[in-house]
Structure formats: structure tokens, C-alpha cells
Amino acid sequence: MESVGLSGYLIVGAVLFVCGVICMATKRNGIGILMGVELVLNGANLNFVAFSQHTHLGLDGQIASLFVIVLAAAEAAVALAIALNFYNNHLTIDVDRAADLKG
């Protein structure tokens, strides 16, 4: 079987990353932003694993991606808690309303 090569995976990762960034930049829904973050992390993960397979990174890449997955779960939990708190206080999840500290 011929190899797809590293570039293909990296491009997919880049697309994921960019989508995530756009998601973060455009969504007014707090949870939407969270999803954007997840996309960005996944883009990074994909890069890690691809490098792990195709370059000298070796298992380090896989382990790093494992750590990223676990930390992303933690991040999601905290972010969700914050979102719920925010919702409790503002009765909406629109992050544009989160401007209480604006000078």
C-alpha cells in the first residue's frame, strides 16, 4: 500500500485548526467557542500523531496527544462549569454580554 504521506495529515490538521479559530472568532454562544477550542486541539493532536508516525517523534507524539486529550476533557469540564455559572448569572450564554469588567 502506498503511503499517503505526512503532508496530507498536516493539511487536515491545518484545516481543523483554522476552522477552530474561525469558530472561536465568530460564535457568540459560549459553548460554540468551546467547540472551536476542541477543534483547534484536535488539529494539534492530528499533527502530533502524524509526526509520531512519520518522523523521529516516535511514541512521544502519541503520548503527547494522549495528554492533550485528557487535558482537553479537564478543560471542557471547567469551561462548562464556567458557562453554567455564567448562564446562572446572566440568563444567557452569549459571550458578548460578558463585559462586566469592561473599563
Added chain:
Amino acid sequence: MTPVLAASTLTDWIDAQGISWLPEWGPVVLAAVVHVILLLTFFGLPAGIFIWAERKVSARIQDRLGPTRVGGRFGWLQSLADGVKLLQKEDLAPADSDKFLFRLAPYIVIVAAFCAFMFLPFSNGWTAVAMDCGLFVALAVLSLEVLGVVIAGYSSGSKWSLFGGMREAAQMVSYEVPLGLTAVIPVVVAGTMNLNDIGNMQQGMIWNWFVFQNPFTFLAFFVFFVATLASNKRAPFDLAEAESELVAGFITEYSGFRWSLFFLGEYAAMFFVSALGVVLFLGGWWTGIAPLDNWFVSIGESCWMGDYIVRVIGMKIFLVKSAILVCVQIWVRWTLPRLRIDQVMTTCLKYLVPIACFLFLGVVLYPLILVTVLGRTTLLPGSGVAMGERVPVPVVEAHDFHPEPGDVAAETVAAPQEEEH
């Protein structure tokens, strides 16, 4: 020419036939098709049978007769008749619903349940996808099922459904923890996550089954069973579709074919977790009577097609064990009252999780304690294989000599073991 039953995978066999006109991806696709067809059988048939069994068992428990007419006696074709009826119904979607997701949800459920079957060994070596971390992937795939339920609940546009979906989400996320922990316990005992290896390790007399391996695994099996009940939304944990509170929970708005897909998924998942329990704890495809097993194996070695016959026998044993577990699930459902949602969460978070953690700790420490106290890793002298010795040595194949990186890597893996001698 490699005999079909001796090939390690179907792909190998088809490759070995040397059919020249097949494209390069041909054998893989062909094998996939065959596997899917086989699995669909195991996916659909038992589900149908169990739906029928549920009706009969519940009827008997309630001192009724249940279906009696369809198919002559015992109403054994009742499931089929139901299916036909459901297929004929109109495919409805409520006006307020998110139609796209609403239509999609049942497929997610059914696909998740089906995919889990790919990793299940039905008999020694009969697995569609043999993976080293088969158990892990199977559990992961099975956990996707909840997504369908939650989306179904959300997209229905009904508060009953929404509540059902939320409950399901909370319940599943919680019960995944004890389920995972107790599923890891046999892995600790076996030293591998390969389901086929785990099954093969329980060869021999009945006390070689992992459930009887030590007190911790024994308890772990029951925790596992309870957690599977909950993750399957089976009574007494069927809060997601609690008909007395939520009409029908997340399936309130569904009808016809899509409704039946949910049910098919549920019963298939029931069968799957039972089979998983059998592989992990109850000796898989072994009878638990060593002479009998040995006799089977000797048949397999002696006569033509023996290998095949033996595996078929193993599969029968396996199916019977799983069916018994499914029947226990049915029995539990029609015997115990439903819990409240807070009780469900309490059961999980305050009892099952700590118990599972304790058992996990126990099963890790148990051989150490045995070694300290008795000087060996098994309770009874000579029974079973010592736990530490069970762990398969990392695969180090003796390749032909050429300076290939992987070879040298393998060499070094062996190094630590070398040190020990």
C-alpha cells in the same frame, strides 16, 4: 492454497486465492462485506430473539402467557411481525423538531451498537477486527450510543424528550466510570486488552474463569453487571424512558421504523454487554470443565474440519452463556422497581465508583499480598496460571537478519526480561 479456515484473516485467504482480476483493495472490501453480513446476523437475530424472550419472560413473571400465536406455537415469530408492522408505519417528524438531527439520531444509536460487535470474539479467533486494545475500542464505540440518545432527546422539541435525553446523558457519563474500572480489572488480571487473549486465558476448570480468580474479580463482575444494566438504560435504571414520568422519554416523538431502530439498538447492546461480560469474566467460549474442553481441542486436532467444528461448539457455548446473562437482565427488569434519578446517581457516584476503585486497588494488590503471605501468586497451589506469568511477552519475532530498525527495537524490549533471569 490456504484453506479458508486456517487463514488468520479472511483478507489473507482471499489474497491467497490469487484471483488476478481483483483490484488491490478487492480482498479487503470483500472481507469487509462478508464480515458485515455475518455480524449483521449476530446483530439482528439475537436482538429479535431477545425481544421475543423479553415478552415471554415478562409475561411469565407476571403470570401471563405472552405472545402465543404468531409462527404457530409460542409466538416465536412475534418479533418479525412487530417489525413488519413498524416498517409500515408513517415516518413522522414533529413540526417543532430539528428535523435533520431528529432523523439522524436513530442511526447513530444503531451504528454505535453495531460497531461494537466488530471487536467481539465469538469463538477462539473469530473476531471481525482483532485489535490489541479491542476491549478499549469496543467500550469507546459503545459509548457513542449515548450521543444518539441525547441528540434524539434534544431534537424532538419536546420537554419529555429533553428530560429523557438529559437524564440519559448524566446517567451514561456517570456509569461509564464504574463500567470502565470494572472492565479494566480482568485486563489487570490478564495483562492484555485483547479480548481474544482474555478469553483464551480462562481455559481449564471453572475456577480459571476470571470471575472466580480472586475475591475482587468476583465482586467486580457484579459491579460490572450493574453498570452495564445502567449503561443500557435497562430497568431499574431506565430513567431515560421512564414511562410513568416522561411518557416515553427520548423516544416519545418517534414512531415506526426509527422507533424500532432504537429498540433494536437497545437489545443488541444488551447482547453485546452480556457477551462482553462472558468474555471478560465467565470464561468466554470455554465450558469450564477442563477434560471436556481438552476433548474438544483434541477433536479439533484430529479430524478434518475439526478446528472449525470446535470453534462452532465454542461459539454455541459462548452464545448460551450470553443468552443466560441477557435473561438475567430481563429477569431483573421485570422484578425490580425503577429507581428515582437521584437514587440512580447516588448508586453510581457514592457506591459503585468507590467500590470499583477499591476493587481495582484490591485486584492490583492481591497477588502482591499473596506473594508476601503464601509465597505464590495463586491462592490454591497449582490451580491456574500465576498472574504475573500470564502476561504475554511483548511480541518479539525472530526476523531474518538484516539491519532493520524494528528488529533492533524488539531486541531491546527483551532486555528487561533478560535482566531478570
Added chain:
Amino acid sequence: MSPDIYIETGTTLKWLLTTAWLLPLAGFLIEVFGGYWSGRKSRAAAFLAVGCIATGFVCSLIALLTWLDAADLNVSDIWQNPRAVAAATHEVSEATHVDHEHDADHAADAEHHGDHEHAVPAHSEEEHHGHAAHGNNPLKFAFNGTFYTLAKFGRIQITLDYYIDGLTVLMFTMVTFIATCIHLFAIGYMSDELTESYEDHQVHLPGGKHFHRPGRFYRFFSFLSLFCFAMLGLVLAGNIFQVFIFWELVGVCSYLLIGFYVERKSASTAANKAFIMNRVGDFGFLIGLMILWTWFGTFQFANTNPDQTGEQGLFQMVRTDAGAIETEGEGLNRVAYMQSATGEHLLGNDGQARRIPYWLLVVAGLGIFAGCVGKSAQFPLQTWLPDAMEGPTPVSALVHSATMVAAGVYLAGRFFPMFTPEVLLVIAYVGAITAFIGATIALVVTDIKQVLAYSTISQLGYMMLAIGVGGWLAGLFHLITHAFFKSLMFLCSGSVIHGCHHEQEMTKMGGLYKKMPITCWTMWIGVVAISGLAIPITLPYLGAISFSGFHSKDAIIASSLSFSTLNPTHSLLFFIPLITAGITAFYMHRMWFMTFFGKPKDHHVHDHAHESPWVMCGPLLALSFFAAFCAVGGESGPLANLLLTSEPTHVAGGVQAAGELGLTLPSHHEIHECHSQAGMMALLAALMGTVVAYLFYCKQAVDPALVKARFESAHRFLKSKWQFDEIYDSMFTRPVHVVAKWCTGFDREALDRFLHSCASLAVGIAQWDRKFDEAVVDRIVNVFGEVTYAAGRTLKGVQTGRLRQYVMFIAAAVVCLFVVLFLFLPR
């Protein structure tokens, strides 16, 4: 005795006595912590305390029997076969001998009683040949061991030990028995306290009211239990340091119990007095301890375990096998050699023989004895004991007559091997003086408890005297007998006081014998016993017809007579006790007659008097039995024989021209020779005293008031207790006050002024510092703050608070960076 049996017996005794010892502690803890929750009207504490101490008594009794068995001193043996030396030299009755053959010398005696010697090889061997079966042990035989090691400093260590011999077991039995009786008595006596609101008639509040407080029944019993624990611990202790610990604990209990009616000024003062007086003695004790620790490196009495090669005890180091102190040199250069287990000189780390300056040994002995002086209320520290009568009467009976004050005598007896002849002489003189002073004061006091208190002082002096003159047996014999009859008399007085509604003045009593017959006649037994009266007829095996006090006092007089015969310069040591014996008989009968006979002097008291309840009379009867018969058989009786088992080896044979002063201590044989003579003289003196008292106070043949008027100055002198309190006041208290005043002045004038000037200086500096702070430091900080604030204000606009905009900025910035990189970075 084989090592196996030795260990077995020792273990049995150890556990029995430990149980008896720790039970009161358990009782104390439960009472103290549980008493808080139980009601004020509950007697539970009393029952618990009685239960603990009674169980302790049973344990002690079993231990006593075990001991007798182990020592082959079974009951019939004691009666019929008086042992070895004791029997040979002390087979005494009123000038008649039961068994003439026992007059023979030791060897003949040993031959004669071959069978007996076979039974008790350890004793005979030790006594006759000085070679103990288990090494260098001047103390016949004893069990010892360690409970717990408190601290270890290299080879030397501080431990909790036990040391069990005949004396220990006997003391245990005596203490637990008397304590049991007194606990029972106290249930009745202290029943006033079973109330939520106890009115203390002796505490006067302004406005003519009396003080009210909740009853303290449980507290009383918890203190009693603690006291029992401490006393038993003292007796069981296996090293001198442990003795000191319990010594202090006993002192604390005494303090608590004397000050039980803490609201009464007199009681709290008396408690303080007792405590401080004891501190004076304990100071000496501590000096003694330090000397011993420095030179000997151990506190243990002796190590007698046959199969255990532990450190040697103090006694074994000081005395040779034969029981002598081996010395060398003269005067201050004199040194004493320490002995090793093999009978040779103990070698130090440098290979030289270990020695201790002789004078230090004397000082150590005197120091320890100073502790005994304080605890046993000997001259010159005797003044606290009469004041201690402020405590409830059971306390007086238990603590201040029978047991605690006896602890001093006990320690003097226990530590006897460490005392050099010089120390013994001091002990003897102190004892004699104390006996005389106590007795004379007792002549004139009218408070019934005070009479008994002074008689206690006097009797303790007797015991010390006996020990000082080498009559080890006599002293401890008297200790036991005295404990019984003195506690009996105190309880009787308690019964009288209780019956007369807390009236203690004898001048208001009289004619009570009809009102309270049991109390009257039990007290009579005590009075006769302490007076040493007897009928000079001898019965076989039983000796003279007499009560216990006769035998023991007889022994003391005999010892002192023998001593003064051998050392004519010290003949005063015979005459003082003889005279005192007469005085004793007089004042005891005076008290008895004044209380129970004659005409009632105060009709109010007389009319309301009543016999005490049975819970109080029962103990009286029990104690009176023992007061009468515990010493039956005299010095060949069971009690004396039991004591003899723990007598130090060197006592029996006497000591010739020992020490710097060349004193000679009488041997058993010599004491025995004086016995009949001394006995007659003592009896005569006692009879005289009795008759005079009868004439004075019963027959009214002579008016006491007339005599009082005649000897007015002497009476005043005695009444003011030989003016000890005044002397102490002017000697110690006032100078201290003056010094304190000077100190105060110095404090105020010099120290305070200096401190004040320091403070004002600091304030001045601080003011300057503050100005600097405000002008320089604060301004700098403020400038920074203002700059930062201004910067913040200007940058505020950038902070839009819109999350998505930030993301956008970041992304745009990344793009820009890349572009810049691509444009300007060389490829």
C-alpha cells in the same frame, strides 16, 4: 528456690500487685471524668472506689498467700516453727521463753532446724553464710523487674520497676485493707456531701450567711482513689526515682485532701503548709538522688533475678555479701568501695575500683532521710501534720496517720542498707526528739483530732528511733501495728465527731459511752494498744496477753535499750522513749476518759449525740480486731516473721564500731537479751501513765485545772506547740517579707524607670521615622501608583471585553507575523 519457680512466683506476684496498684487509678479516672456527668446525689463514685480498693485488697491478700507459699512460710509454720535467727533470739514473751533450745547460737539453730532449712534454703544460706543463692544480695530474697523503660542514656537508664519482698506484700495488704475500711467509713461520713447545695458552716460570708456549694462526694472519692494508687505505687516501686515520683504524687493527694474544704481559709492554708513543708524535705531528697545518680549511675534498689545479669542495684553495690560497707581511709578521705556481683570490687571503665567518698554517702543518706522527715512529720518539719487535720476525718485516718506519713518510715526501712551508722544516729535522735515533742504537746491539746495527730507524730518518732538504733524489725513492726490502731482511733474520733455534729472539742464532750457504745469500746482497744498495756502472763504460742501496740513498742524500747547499753554516750536514746511511753499512755487515756466518761459538759452536744450508722461501725469493728490481734505472738508471731524475710542481711548480726563515730548497732541476740528488762520498764511506765490519767479525768481525784494553773508557763509553752510556728515565722517568713519589700523597691525605682526611659526613647525615634516614611517612602510609592493608574486609564479602551475580538486579534497577529517572517527573513 529454683529460677523457674522464682520467675513464676515473681510473675504471679507482679501481676497481682500491679492489678491492685492500677485498679485505684482506673477508679480515679472513671470517677474524675464520669463524676461530672453523674448526679451530685449519686453514691456510684463511692461504690466504684470501694470496689476498686477492695478488689485490690483481695489481690494483695492472694499475693500475701502466694508469698507465704513461695517463702515456705505457711501458716502452721509461722505458728509452730519460728524461724532461724528471729526465733532464736526473739522468742519473747513477758520474760519467759517458749523454746529454750532456740537460745543456742546460729549454727546450732541451723542444725536443729534442718528440715526447715531445707525448705527455705535461700534464707538460711543468706543469713548464715552471707552467700545468696542469687549473688550479692543483702536483702534476703525479693522479686524485681522492669515494667517500662522511660529513658536510656547509654548504659544507664531510667525505668519503671517493681521490687517485691515481704515488706512490699505486707504493706500492700495493710494499705489496701485499711483503705477499704476507710472508704467504707467515708461513705457514711461524707454522706453530707450528697447534695446539690452543701452549706459549709465554717465559712462565713459577709451578712452572717454561710457558704453554699454543690456537694463534692465523687471528688472526695476520686482523690482517695488517686491517693491509694500513689501510695501503692510508692510501695511497689523498684527504684528510688520511682519512689520519688509517687512520693510527690502522694504529696499532691495529701494537698488536695487537706484542702478539700477549700473555701475554709484554715484548710487551704493547712494544705499549702503541708505542701511547702514537704518541699523542704524533698529538697534534701533530691540532693540525695543526685548524689546516688552521679556516683552509682542507677536508681534500682537491687537486682535479684537469678537468671538475669542486669545492672546491680544500689544495695548490692554498697554492701558486701556479708552486709558490710567496705571503707578505706579516715575522715573526709574515707572512701567506700562498690561491690560487684561476684563479691569483688566493682571496676569502672578505667579499670580502677569504683569508689564513693564516704561523706557523700552520708550526705546522700541524710538527704533521703530529709525527705522522710518531711513526709513523716519528724522534727523539725512536724508542724504541718496537726494542721492537716483540717481535712475530713477519713482523710486524717488514711493519709495522715496510717499510710502516707508512714511512707517516710517505710522509705527509711526500705533504704536501710544505704544508711551509714552516722545517718542512723541522726535518724535515732530525730526520732527521739520528735516522739517526745509530739507526746508533750498531746498532753495539753483539747481537740480530739489534734490529740491523735500529735500522738501520730510521736509514734512516727518512735519508729524512726527504732530504725535509727538498728531495730529495723521493731520500727517496721510498729509501722504496721500503728497503722491499724491509729486508723481505728481516727475513725472512732470521726464517728464521735459525726455523732456530735462536727464538734471536735473534748471539753464539750463527756459521758458519751452510753450514747455510742461501739465507738467507745473499739476506741478503747485502740487506746490500750497504743499505750502498750498488757497483762504480764504468757500463753504458749501467743505470747503475752496484750494488744498489738504492746509488742511493737516493746520491741522498740528493747532495741533502744540495747543500743544505749552498747553505746553508753547515747543513753538518752533509751530514756526519752521510756518517758514518752508513759506520757503516751497518759494522754491517750485522757482523751478517752474526757470523751466518753465523766459528766456531759455540753448538754446540747450530749443530747444530740448518736451512734453512727453501720457503714461506719463495721469498719471500726474490723479494724479493732486487727488492732488487737495483728501482732499476736509478738516478735515470733507471723507478722514479725513475715517482716523478717525482708530484713537487710547485716541487721541480724549487728555492727561493731562502725563508721567515723564508732557506733555499735545491736544484733538480734543483743536486743533479745534486753527484751524482758525493757518490756517491764515500758509496761510500768505505761501503767503509771494510765493510772494518773484515770485519777485525773475519771475519778476526778485531782483537778486538772489546778495542775494547769500551777504549771501555767509550761502549759502555755506546750499549748503553743513549743513555739515552732512562731520560730519559723520569725526565722523564715518575716525575713522573706523584708527581702521581698526590698526587691519591690528596687524593681520600682530602678528597673521600671530604666524601662520607661527606653520606651520613651523608642517613641521619639518612631516619630522621626514616621516623618521620613510619609515624606519619602510614601511619596515614591504613590508616584509609581499614579503612573500605573494613568497608564491603565489610557489603555482601558483596548480592553473591549469582547472575547471573539481577542481571538480575531490573535489570528490576525499570527498572520501578520508570518507575513513579516516571509518578507524579511532570508531564505
Added chain:
Amino acid sequence: MESLLFTIYALATCGAALGVVLSQNVARMAFWLVVSLGCVAGLFFMLNADFVGATQLLIYVGGTVVLLIFGVMLTASGPFNTIKSEPAEMIQAGVIGIALLAILIPTVTSVDWVGNRDTLSHAGVKSPSGEFNQQGEGGTSRHIGAALLGVRVDQADASAPSEAHEHHEADHDHGHEHAHGEEAHSHAAHDHAHAQVSETNQASGYLLPFEIISVHLLVVLIGASYLARAKRRVEQPTS
């Protein structure tokens, strides 16, 4: 075959990611996210990282996304309400996104990865990692576990001091060792010991980070449950 699968997965991934960006309904976003992440898991499987793929499925898809949907349900103020972004913002974001892509993709493609790898290995920076898992067998879980403990399957050969030595060591293969007799055995043992030492110098394992992350996770969960616990809702002035 592989490229076909890759194409499918890659397209699905990117398409679903676009779906996340473009859909306005949060629930749909979540669905697309699931599809995207699932396909990433598929890509992981294709990269022979089966353990990572399974973890991705179990934790990401099964756990995190369910949590997200849970959050969606809890914070929905009305049925299927959408908070729409302004078109201008969308355009802004799109421009920036395209600019980013335009930078990233040429960067990726312009690097000669294979050449780099060969260059590096020839320079002796690090020996080639190669296929530490046999093609198609997957089975990285055991290797990852070993790597957590510091035993590296993929980098082991780095310890070999020279090419010649490597030859020698390969000669004493595990299977044949006993046939070589005492001398060979001791020699091999010596080699292994050597390898051990240099290994410990090189890689200390990921056990400590792993433990730190476990504790971190615990802390985060407790903190999250504290944050999210029910509080009295502050009345918001309706605007």
C-alpha cells in the same frame, strides 16, 4: 486503498469542521463536531495509533462532547434558539481564516519531510524511528504503556553506539540466544546492560507527567463541580 480511506476520512473531517463553523444551531454544531472528531479518530487508526484513536473516541466523543451537549441543553433559553453572528464578523473571520490557511498549507507542502528525515538520520541526530509497530497490527497500547515507564520501543536503537555494534547485537537474537552457549550469553547480557544504562540516561519516562495530569484532572473535576453547583440565580433586569 489507504489513500482512498484517507480521502474519505479527510474530507469528512474537514467537511464536518466546516459544518461546525457554518451551522448556527448549537446542537447541530455539536453533531458536526462529533462527526469531525470521530473521523479524526479514524485518521488516528490509519496512523497506526489505535490506542490514541480509542482514547479519542472514548474520552472526546463519548465524554467531552456529551458533556458539551449537556451544557447546550442546560443553557438553552428556548427551543433551538440560535445566537446569530453578524455577517460582517463572519466575513472578517473568513478572511483571516483563509489567510491563515493560505500561510499554513504552503508551509506544510513546501517542506520535504522525507528528505528532512533522511538528512537528520544521516547526520546522526537521532536514529530513524521507523515502524515501531508492525504495519497493520496496531497494538501500540503496550508500547505506550512501556513508554510511560521509560522503556522506549521506538528509540531503543539510539542507545547502540555504532552501526557495527548493532549488527553484532542483532546477531544474538532473542530466539537463538541459548544456542550460542555461555560466552555468547554473557556477551549479550553485557550488551543489554549497556543498553539499559544509556536508556535510563536518555528517557526517564512519562510517569511523573502522567501522575501530575491525573491529580490535575481530579482537582479540575472537584473545582468544576464546585463552580457548577446550584446557586441562587441573580435576577437579571430584562432588556
